[in-house]
Amino acid sequence: MAMDPIVEGMEAVSVHVHDIERARKFYSEVLGLREVSFLPAASRAAFAIPGSSTLLTMHIQADGEGGREPGTVSGIVFSSTDPVAACAEVRRRGGTVVDEPRTWNGPLGTVTLGVVADPDGNQFVIRRLRS
Numbered sequence: 001m002a003m004d005p006i007v008e009g010m011e012a013v014s015v016h017v018h019d020i021e022r023a024r025k026f027y028s029e030v031l032g033l034r035e036v037s038f039l040p041a042a043s044r045a046a047f048a049i050p051g052s053s054t055l056l057t058m059h060i061q062a063d064g065e066g067g068r069e070p071g072t073v074s075g076i077v078f079s080s081t082d083p084v085a086a087c088a089e090v091r092r093r094g095g096t097v098v099d100e101p102r103t104w105n106g107p108l109g110t111v112t113l114g115v116v117a118d119p120d121g122n123q124f125v126i127r128r129l130r131s
Helices: 020-030 083-092
Strands: 012-017 034-039 044-048 055-060 076-079 096-106 109-117 123-130
Touching (some): 020 034, 020 044, 083 096, 083 109, 083 123
Parallel strands (some): 012 055, 076 123
Antiparallel strands (some): 034 044, 044 055, 096 109, 109 123
């Protein structure tokens, strides 16, 4: 028996950061995302993810807030038609490539992916899947 979903969609992906200005620079100048809001008093920023209505948000984690510490986020996957070129461009723009892009054939098709990190060490996959 199928159950009704508890969630209705994905509003945002959020990461905790140590330095909001360094994070803003990374997401805009290295990843090339468009900043849609910045609240200096709250040390919060939000960026549009191309092809999605989901926002990528970040803020400095408040004392006692809970959640994951800065630099511990994983499992976020960005799509790219050319992850090799994307990772090279991240590096050229001053970003960090954690895992060089590689390609393999798997049960879902041919996968090419690399892993990049923001200034706090939060890691993001850049992937292309061809079935």
